[in-house]
Amino acid sequence: MTEVYKVKRAQNFNIEVDIPGSKSVTNRALILAALAEGEVVLKNVLFSDDTEYMVAALQKLGNEVEVDRSSKVIKVKGNQDRDFGTQELFVGNAGTAMRFLASYVSLGKGDVTLTGIERMKNRPIKDLVEVLRTLGVEIEYLEKDGYPPILIKANGMRGGKVIIDASKSSQYLSSVLLSAPYAQNEIEISIEKGLVSVPYVKITETMMNDFGVEIENIENKVFRIKEGKYKRPEYIVEGDCSSASYFFAAAAIGKGQVRLNNVKLDCMQGDIELVKILEKMGLDIIEAAENHITVKCDKELTGITVDMHHISDVAQTLSVVALFAKGKTEIKNVYNMRIKETDRISAVCNEIKKIGGEVEEYEDGLTIIPKNLEDYNTDVDIDTYDDHRMAMSFTLAGLRIEGINILDPGCVSKTFPNFFDEFEKIYK
Numbered sequence: 238m239t240e241v242y243k244v245k246r247a248q249n250f251n252i253e254v255d256i257p258g259s260k261s262v263t264n265r266a267l268i269l270a271a272l273a274e275g276e277v278v279l280k281n282v283l284f285s286d287d288t289e290y291m292v293a294a295l296q297k298l299g300n301e302v303e304v305d306r307s308s309k310v311i312k313v314k315g316n317q318d319r320d321f322g323t324q325e326l327f328v329g330n331a332g333t334a335m336r337f338l339a340s341y342v343s344l345g346k347g348d349v350t351l352t353g354i355e356r357m358k359n360r361p362i363k364d365l366v367e368v369l370r371t372l373g374v375e376i377e378y379l380e381k382d383g384y385p386p387i388l389i390k391a392n393g394m395r396g397g398k399v400i401i402d403a404s405k406s407s408q409y410l411s412s413v414l415l416s417a418p419y420a421q422n423e424i425e426i427s428i429e430k431g432l433v434s435v436p437y438v439k440i441t442e443t444m445m446n447d448f449g450v451e452i453e454n455i456e457n458k459v460f461r462i463k464e465g466k467y468k469r470p471e472y473i474v475e476g477d478c479s480s481a482s483y484f485f486a487a488a489a490i491g492k493g494q495v496r497l498n499n500v501k502l503d504c505m506q507g508d509i510e511l512v513k514i515l516e517k518m519g520l521d522i523i524e525a526a527e528n529h530i531t532v533k534c535d536k537e538l539t540g541i542t543v544d545m546h547h548i549s550d551v552a553q554t555l556s557v558v559a560l561f562a563k564g565k566t567e568i569k570n571v572y573n574m575r576i577k578e579t580d581r582i583s584a585v586c587n588e589i590k591k592i593g594g595e596v597e598e599y600e601d602g603l604t605i606i607p608k609n610l611e612d613y614n615t616d617v618d619i620d621t622y623d624d625h626r627m628a629m630s631f632t633l634a635g636l637r638i639e640g641i642n643i644l645d646p647g648c649v650s651k652t653f654p655n656f657f658d659e660f661e662k663i664y665k
């Protein structure tokens with residue numbers, strides 16, 4: 238990939254885009270398959286930085302993982318002994334890998350270090366570590382208290398009743414839920430301070446059920462994991478609705494028509510809600526089928542006020558769309574954006590200002606006040622902060638603003654390696 242991607246303006250296009258498998262679903266499926274009895278064949282998996290880190294880690298931990306990238310298939314036969322020995326697992330900046338592996342490793346035996354790049358070492362993990370310690374797992378911080386790298390001296394997960402603060406990340410809860418059926422005793426989890434990103438917990442619940450284990454969920458406040466073991470011969474990974482968001486938004490900004498394959502409105506991913514938000518702003522859903530959605534836009538967009546507490550991964554996408562709407566757009570209750578791959582609230586505000594847009598930044602959100610198109614700056618280099626979502630979101634701005642240049646475009650490999658190949662269809 239070149240060091241800079243130069244976006245060209247385009248409107249009134251009509252394209253068909255293939256959306257890759259979901260990163261969130263793929264990494265959950267890999268953990269479930271590694272724990273399951275017998276071989277599990279995973280289909281339509283996403284091969285990206287985050288999922289490759291998970292595959293490599295599971296292989297180092299003794300699982301048989303057979304990869305066929307051309308057919309998007311992974312066959313997993315789990316290490317039922319889970320005797321890990323001494324290992325160091327490097328997961329880059331993959332939050333799901335870091336957090337899900339922490340609980341998975343805790344089920345076995347051995348001394349396992351989990352580490353990553355410098356940004357990962359500034360992403361909090363204390364709330365998960367405290368829960369695992371309560372469940373009888375010995376864990377040490379190797380550098381800074383509350384943050385990776387961590388050393389897990391695994392000797393099985395005891396189980397019992399625990400309280401978890403999932404107000405910063407739902408991945409802490411999902412991590413424990415995924416591994417809970419293999420604890421020595423039943424686990425009951427009570428939620429303290431509320432639960433962020435509820436749709437991602439729903440994905441975890443649904444997938445655990447698909448693999449044969451039921452969860453009792455009492456109003457997202459108490460979770461009880463019933464007895465059972467994972468078993469499933471085959472699992473098909475849904476298309477990634479976060480990745481689809483950029484092309485829903487492209488249609489809205491560029492007054493185009495886009496058919497997105499491998500996504501559907503009734504999927505289990507919460508980020509599909511963005512298309513419904515865009516519909517309120519002026520986008521039309523002209524077809525919603527079993528395995529594709531077609532959208533188009535031929536009217537002026539209007540600003541919106543929206544609480545994106547549970548779908549903050551698509552808040553950056555909406556922020557860029559808002560630059561081209563009539564009236565301001567307020568994005569509320571997304572404080573957890575600050576502890577993602579970068580401080581996404583500050584990063585979005587920085588780059589909007591660089592374009593010449595008007596934006597107000599708050600601790601838990603932002604307001605975008607659009608200008609006339611001719612009042613935006615041209616020939617602007619967009620910093621991406623090693624954050625795939627910054628790169629993909631701000632590429633959209635270049636459909637209407639001359640000379641938007643995306644720095645370090647290769648960072649999209651984290652979740653959507655062929656994003657720019659699909660985006661280039663707009664110009665053909």
